[in-house]
Amino acid sequence: MDSGAMRRGGQPRSSIPAKRSAADAQEDAWVADEDRFVLKQAKKKAIIRARAGRADPIDLLAVTLRALDATKNGYDSDDDDQELPAVDPEAVFEGLDDIQLEELDKGIDTYLALEQSRSNRDFWNTMKVICKDRRRAAPGKLQTARGMSSVTPEIDRLLAPKTHEQLETLEKQVKAKLRSNDDIDVDYWENLLKSLSIYKAKARLRQVSKSVVGARLETLRQQQEQEALVLRNQVREKLNSASLAGTGEQLPVPESHVALDPEPLLRLNPEDKALISLDEDDFKQKLLQDRRRILKLGYIPTRHGAKTSSTDIAVPSEQKRDDMSRVTSALYDREAARGFNDNEEAFNAEEDVSSGRPKWADTYRPRKPRYFNRVQMGYEWNKYNQTHYDHENLPPKVVQGYKFNIFYPDLVDSTKAPTFRIERENGRKRGESFAPAGAEDTCLIRFIAGPPYEDIAFRIVDKEWDYSAKRERGFRSSFDKGILQLHFQFKKIYYRK
Incomplete structure (x- = not known):
């Protein structure tokens, strides 16, 4: 053993610190x-x-x-x-x-x-x-x-x-x-x-x-340049093939070119005569207001050709056929980004309601508003549940409240807020119960707005609402920036032990 491996007194040096250092590393x-x-x-x-x-x-x-x-x-x-x-x-x-x-x-x-x-x-x-x-x-x-x-x-x-x-x-x-x-x-x-x-x-x-x-925006610009280049090459190929295939005879004018004849465009269609006409100043003012509204929403453009993931939030087919404007989509995406609390689930129990053809249907295209609703679920500790369940063996969840968010960004008269009303079937009145034992009465809540929106309704549990403004109860009824919000919970019934 060399002297470098010996301590003073002839004892060998310990290798434990070196091993510990390597283990720590x-x-x-x-x-x-x-x-x-x-x-x-x-x-x-x-x-x-x-x-x-x-x-x-x-x-x-x-x-x-x-x-x-x-x-x-x-x-x-x-x-x-x-x-x-x-x-x-x-x-x-x-x-x-x-x-x-x-x-x-x-x-x-x-x-x-x-x-x-x-x-x-x-x-x-x-x-x-x-x-x-x-x-x-x-x-x-x-x-x-x-x-x-x-x-x-x-x-x-x-x-x-x-x-x-x-x-x-x-x-x-x-x-x-x-x-x-x-x-x-x-x-x-x-x-x-x-x-x-x-x-x-x-x-x-x-x-x-x-x-x-x-x-x-730079990505969008590059994509648009690429698409424009592809289209230009396609048009150039068609022109070259048409010139090579020509026999000296005049090529027929495609139907798409005939449709651009200005004569028919000078005559208004009957359905277009009912549209509201604006002069240049009014049109510019409306355009400026729309731009300000978009800016406040913080909207960032996205490419329309982007693929849609199969895991996207399920949107009812009725919504897909209706109001899909950019402003509405921005409102919907912002609300969806808030996600769900632990006791919340998506609520899309939309009901078909017949309100007849609106008087303004000839002037505006009727559409159903989009929405992003939540239902609040929880446990009810009544006497039966206290007897048969405990915190390890929980009872079934029951509906404790709803959060309705209905989007009306394009109301013609934005000074008149949308309203809602409760509709009970078979002549049942508030407080009455026709439901069999173990079941709950339900009713329709109908949301009503002006043109261009049709009525929309949802089936909900018919219980007494808690109108308390306390934060934990969370009652809210407001219309602001094109969003009607109605958030409420049902009154809690406390049972004495």
């Missing part, structure tokens, strides 16, 4: 591989849910990151981006309540714990700052900083218009100001420094939104 490598696998599975599940139209907000952010990540780090390379929804990340945070924001915050933490890519971590850190800011700004959250109520508008006017680079420069100046010995309002400058991180994240989010829209 092997364990670290194994943990890293496991994290990469979990991350890849999480992203894959997000893509599957997005394609099926049941993505949560965290899934939409993961899909957005795929569009921005040129290396496709953690994503399957064989996934087709054209099949995925193009989502403006700013719109993901819109309309989320505090509970949804808290769930989104936890999802962001999960991705931050798994991501190794620096650019991807920067993305999730930005989303986390925005999420925390939205939670702080939620109703009921009070600002406790001294003078916050008077300083906030001033800070917003100062920071909101600035770019990310300008904000970084300003951050350095503020830090230098606080390190100086000048006589300054320390609270104001410290509050400004804290706000800078939020506004930097907002500026970064604007850059991400611009990149997502720009990437989708």
